Amino acid sequence: MGLSSSNSKWKTYRPVVVLSVLSMLVCGLAYPLLVTGISQAAFPYQANGSQAQLGGRSVGSYYIDNGFTLPIFFHARNETNPQTASASGVDPDILLADALSQVPRISNATGIPAASLDGLVMSHEQWTLFVTGDPYVNVLELNLALISAYPSVYSAYG
Amino acid sequence: MIDAIQAATVVAMLAAALASGSLLAPYVVRVLTGSPSRIDRFLDPVERRVYKLIGADPGLTMGWKQYFFAALMLNAAQMAIAFVILVGQGALPLNPQGFPGLNWDLALNTVVSFATNTNLQHYAGETALSYFSQMTAIQFLQFTSAATGICVMAAMVRGFRAGSTHMGNFYVDFVRVLTRLLIPLSLVAAVVLVALGVPQTVGGYVTVKTVEGASQTLLVGPVASLVSIMQIGTNGGGFFGANSAYPFQNPGPATDILQIYLMLLLPTTLVFAFGELVGKKREVLPILIASFGLFAIDLAIAFIPTLPAVGPGIETRFGGFFSTFWTVVTTAVTTGSVNASLSGINPLGILSAFMGMLIQATPGGEGIGVMYMMMYVVLTVFVVGLMTGRTPEYLGMKINARDIKLVMIAFLIHPVIVLVPTLAAYATRAVDAIPGFSSLPTSVGFTQVLYEFASSAANNGSDFFGAAANTPFFNLATAAVIFVGRFAPIAILLALSGSMVGRKRVGQESLRTDSFSFSFVLMGAIILLVVLAFLPFLLLGPLLAYFQGMVNFLG
Numbered sequence: 082m083g084l085s086s087s088n089s090k091w092k093t094y095r096p097v098v099v100l101s102v103l104s105m106l107v108c109g110l111a112y113p114l115l116v117t118g119i120s121q122a123a124f125p126y127q128a129n130g131s132q133a134q135l136g137g138r139s140v141g142s143y144y145i146d147n148g149f150t151l152p153i154f155f156h157a158r159n160e161t162n163p164q165t166a167s168a169s170g171v172d173p174d175i176l177l178a179d180a181l182s183q184v185p186r187i188s189n190a191t192g193i194p195a196a197s198l199d200g201l202v203m204s205h206e207q208w209t210l211f212v213t214g215d216p217y218v219n220v221l222e223l224n225l226a227l228i229s230a231y232p233s234v235y236s237a238y239g
Numbered sequence: 240m241i242d243a244i245q246a247a248t249v250v251a252m253l254a255a256a257l258a259s260g261s262l263l264a265p266y267v268v269r270v271l272t273g274s275p276s277r278i279d280r281f282l283d284p285v286e287r288r289v290y291k292l293i294g295a296d297p298g299l300t301m302g303w304k305q306y307f308f309a310a311l312m313l314n315a316a317q318m319a320i321a322f323v324i325l326v327g328q329g330a331l332p333l334n335p336q337g338f339p340g341l342n343w344d345l346a347l348n349t350v351v352s353f354a355t356n357t358n359l360q361h362y363a364g365e366t367a368l369s370y371f372s373q374m375t376a377i378q379f380l381q382f383t384s385a386a387t388g389i390c391v392m393a394a395m396v397r398g399f400r401a402g403s404t405h406m407g408n409f410y411v412d413f414v415r416v417l418t419r420l421l422i423p424l425s426l427v428a429a430v431v432l433v434a435l436g437v438p439q440t441v442g443g444y445v446t447v448k449t450v451e452g453a454s455q456t457l458l459v460g461p462v463a464s465l466v467s468i469m470q471i472g473t474n475g476g477g478f479f480g481a482n483s484a485y486p487f488q489n490p491g492p493a494t495d496i497l498q499i500y501l502m503l504l505l506p507t508t509l510v511f512a513f514g515e516l517v518g519k520k521r522e523v524l525p526i527l528i529a530s531f532g533l534f535a536i537d538l539a540i541a542f543i544p545t546l547p548a549v550g551p552g553i554e555t556r557f558g559g560f561f562s563t564f565w566t567v568v569t570t571a572v573t574t575g576s577v578n579a580s581l582s583g584i585n586p587l588g589i590l591s592a593f594m595g596m597l598i599q600a601t602p603g604g605e606g607i608g609v610m611y612m613m614m615y616v617v618l619t620v621f622v623v624g625l626m627t628g629r630t631p632e633y634l635g636m637k638i639n640a641r642d643i644k645l646v647m648i649a650f651l652i653h654p655v656i657v658l659v660p661t662l663a664a665y666a667t668r669a670v671d672a673i674p675g676f677s678s679l680p681t682s683v684g685f686t687q688v689l690y691e692f693a694s695s696a697a698n699n700g701s702d703f704f705g706a707a708a709n710t711p712f713f714n715l716a717t718a719a720v721i722f723v724g725r726f727a728p729i730a731i732l733l734a735l736s737g738s739m740v741g742r743k744r745v746g747q748e749s750l751r752t753d754s755f756s757f758s759f760v761l762m763g764a765i766i767l768l769v770v771l772a773f774l775p776f777l778l779l780g781p782l783l784a785y786f787q788g789m790v791n792f793l794g
Contacts (some may be wrong), residue, residue, distance in 0.1 A: 095293065096294055097312045097313050097316050099294065099318075100313060102320065104383055105321075105375055106609070107362050107417070107422070109374050112422060116430065116461070116464040117441055120439035120463065121439070121440065127436050127437070127438070129438060129440055130440075132445070132457070135450060138447075140447060141455055141457065142486075144490045145487070147450055148449055148451065148453055150451065151451060165550070166557070167554050167574060168484035168552045168553065168578075168579045169479075169481040171485045171486060172486070172554050172556075173486055173553035194421065208492075209492055209556060210245075210248060213244055214245075215558045217550040223452070224450060
């Protein structure tokens with residue numbers, strides 16, 4: 082009697098117990114690990130954080146504020162004005178106008194003509210709607226372009 | 240106001256969601272009805288094995304009580320597994336950062352939140368959860384909660400179908416929704432997200448020297464696999480505390496648009512699927528018009544103010560427009576992911592977010608949106624019946640007094656579990672435990688507390704507080720609200736549907752519910768009901784904050 086009642090209880094709860102474990106193994110382990118395997122094989126650069134290279138080593142990710150503070154570089158939002166901090170705190174981009182406003186400082190610090198810096202900024206312009214919307218630039222991308230365009234000025238960073 | 244290009248973007252996104260929804264709906268119907276499909280060849284043998292392994296008879300049919308308790312018990316068992324993982328993550332594998340286990344109250348809040356498709360987060364994933372927890376607790380529950388929502392919707396609709404004799408089999412629905420819908424869709428979306436720049440690795444955080452030589456840690460992990468199900472499943476809980484404002488979760492405009500699209504995809508699909516599931520295709524009309532009409536009104540309200548290109552709480556790559564658009568979408572489908580800090584959104588955008596969470600059917604969360612819309616239809620039929628002096632009917636069935644009592648209870652649960660805890664948070668001074676709360680303007684602070692509970696009750700999950708609300712009061716209070724807000728309406732609406740099984744149909748309907756006029760009456764009734772219940776509180780919160788902001792701006 083006792084055996085058959087515990088048997089019928091198990092019969093009722095078995096789907097709940099087994100399916101909860103099975104769904105965890107499939108959705109929580111097999112699925113993310115399969116995505117990881119495919120991604121690491123097909124898109125290793127993106128899958129590992131879209132890291133920027135300089136002088137043969139990784140210097141950070143294009144998607145994460147690189148924390149520039151020296152006057153010879155463009156600065157991200159968190160360094161220029163903490164009052165306008167972004168939601169993530171690591172916003173890698175600044176508005177085009179913000180970048181252009183930093184040109185005189187960089188020109189003073191490096192001796193690079195302002196017009197050349199303006200041109201460099203403009204050539205890295207992106208938009209929030211791909212081809213239209215608010216124009217912005219990626220700070221790390223811009224500074225790496227600066228380093229490669231003026232190797233003598235930035236010889237310490239090549 | 241938004242410009243013509245922005246307006247065109249919104250219209251194009253909604254059109255894309257509607258087009259994809261109508262195209263995907265027939266497939267989803269086949270998944271839920273068990274009709275033959277080309278992929279049966281591959282999946283039938285797999286599913287048969289699963290049924291055998293779990294010991295469930297796929298031919299067995301369930302009444303509403305059996306169906307509901309199967310869903311509840313399975314969800315409870317899944318919560319238990321995830322709870323053990325979160326509390327014990329310190330001793331579990333794939334924890335390269337060596338995070339300790341969570342406190343029990345935070346772990347409880349988290350599993351209740353994720354198992355109910357809410358995804359309110361009182362922690363920041365990047366500093367609290369191991370990879371193992373992100374996968375086997377968070378991503379796991381994001382799949383199962385979305386699947387559960389679709390299952391209970393399918394069950395409810397079955398009860399309303401003419402000639403119905405049962406509510407279906409929960410285990411069969413659950414397995415098929417996972418194998419045929421959620422897992423394949425999420426897999427494809429995750430790989431696309433990786434291609435567009437979202438990381439996917441289990442190799443641990445990467446420490447680099449920046450260009451200027453400082454040390455920096457890149458918080459990479461299994462992000463893309465989480466983001467895809469979190470949006471597809473209208474879950475919303477992110478890998479990072481900053482959610483889709485964090486660049487690794489949402490690197491640029493392309494991933495932003497894709498994630499908005501993924502949020503809208505299945506809720507829209509399920510609206511279209513409703514007609515075929517209920518056996519009367521034209522009955523989609525009122526639900527479609529009311530849900531997307533209300534959604535359009537919310538968008539219009541949110542786009543009234545001037546939206547900044549960038550500002551505090553706004554990410555540069557999205558700007559004020561995409562941040563506001565996302566905020567309305569994420570509450571309209573009760574996903575709850577964010578791509579900005581809510582404190583950076585204009586109070587009118589927040590008002591729209593409230594409307595999405597208070598109505599819960601614009602078009603609402605996975606499955607649940609359609610269930611709420613059916614509830615509103617029954618309520619509206621009743622109100623119209625009172626006004627015209629006719630017996631209320633829906634789908635040819637007489638709506639009786641017990642039906643109305645059930646839908647009234649289902650409807651009234653929501654204001655009670657939003658407003659009572661909001662007041663309790665003030666009355667018990669629990670709000671004082673939130674860092675920085677006392678320095679907020681009163682209307683802003685009230686908006687944030689009301690939002691916390693509205694988001695919990697609607698199983699949305701977006702919030703102002705985040706990890707700041709990791710206090711015993713808010714952990715336990717929101718967990719209770721989330722639990723009741725999820726399972727009480729589901730139980731009541733399944734009970735309503737259960738009583739429709741086998742109910743006699745009258746040949747001639749006195750009121751046509753598949754007409755445009757009924758659709759607009761339905762929309763008006765929903766606005767009226769929700770406004771009546773919540774207006775004083777919305778006045779004291781976001782509306783007051785909006786007008787105070789205008790005064791500050793002017794003066």
